[in-house]
Amino acid sequence: MASNLASSDKPISESSSRCLTECLSTAHNFEIIRFSLLEGMGAGKFISSSKFRVGGYDWKIRIYPDGWKEEDKAAYMSVFLCFCSRPARDAKVKFTLSLLAKDGKVRSVHSTTHTFQETGQQKEGNYWGWREFIEKPKLQELLSVNDDCFTIRCVLTVIKEPHTEDVSTVVVPVPESNLHAHFANMLKDGKGVDVKFSVGGQLFSAHRCVLAARSPVFKAKLYGQMKETTMKCVKIDDMEPSVFKALLHFIYTDSLPSKNRDVDENTALQHQLVAADRYGLDRLKAMCEGKLCQSIDVQTVAITLALAEQHNSVQLKNACLGYLCLQDVLRVVKETDGFKHLITSCPWIMMDILEKVGPPSRV
Structure with a gap:
């Protein structure tokens, strides 16, 4: 029993x-x-x-x-x-x-x-x-x-x-990819870093191979004939530390950084677009361009149009010109400081505006 x-x-x-x-x-x-x-x-x-x-x-x-x-x-x-x-x-x-x-x-x-x-x-x-x-x-x-x-x-x-199949041989739970998290942690903990950057008085550590794999400009700087190939610390001019930090975040995670309440998001995206264009990061440039297209208003359209023209952002330029075609928008935009900057930095853009909006007498 x-x-x-x-x-x-x-x-x-x-x-x-x-x-x-x-x-x-x-x-x-x-x-x-x-x-x-x-x-x-x-x-x-x-x-x-x-x-x-x-x-x-x-x-x-x-x-x-x-x-x-x-x-x-x-x-x-x-x-x-x-x-x-x-x-x-x-x-x-x-x-x-x-x-x-x-x-x-x-x-x-x-x-x-x-x-x-x-x-x-x-x-x-x-x-x-x-x-x-x-x-x-x-x-x-x-x-x-x-x-x-x-x-x-x-x-x-x-x-x-x-058809009949054995569940035990085909149902295998596959976790979500966490590759970006591993790379983010690699940047954060600093293990294996082999190059430093001085940006606006702040130092940033990174891995040469990761930067070179993600950016053709970094590849040329760090593994080409440029002097940076032998330097332990590379100085970056004409860029804010926060922008370079966002650039590194994208390089390691393939995503934009989280919003910073203390920084105007539109301004941050403009700076990130410039940095993306500078270092050949086409995906980052396109992501910034798309978000900027969604945030065009009277105060930002002129500056954004100048940015688009200077960095060959065709879709962003067309979005700005389309916004200026709206009734009475140009009349208001002309009074902004951004418009004064636009006609000073890109005077030729006025021809594109006139073609979209109307005859010269209206401007």
């Missing part, structure tokens, strides 16, 4: 499996214009859409204006889905055929599931659908208020063969 209890207390081994059925879907719209000219072509005669591909097979929509059979001629329009490929195996599909008016509203809809079977010598003509898709009187009523046109929309899903 004791032996039986001990045996029952042992853990039971488990395994799992699951059945997956994959499917591929698409929609095709077949527009019919001047349908009345198609009537009278005869029962069994059809028009076809262009081919569309789903699940490795080709398909068409067939419309029989005078019906599929002679007895349908005066009563119905017939619509079918046509299978146009030679299948390697049966093709199971779920499809819906809808008749849409010009306003997009559905006036007739039919759905079904069907298997197009392998037939050896497959020829175009393996089709499935509805002989009585819509009654002719209802269709004529629609055409009379719809400019003699309509659209047949097919939403088609190809259902693949189900």
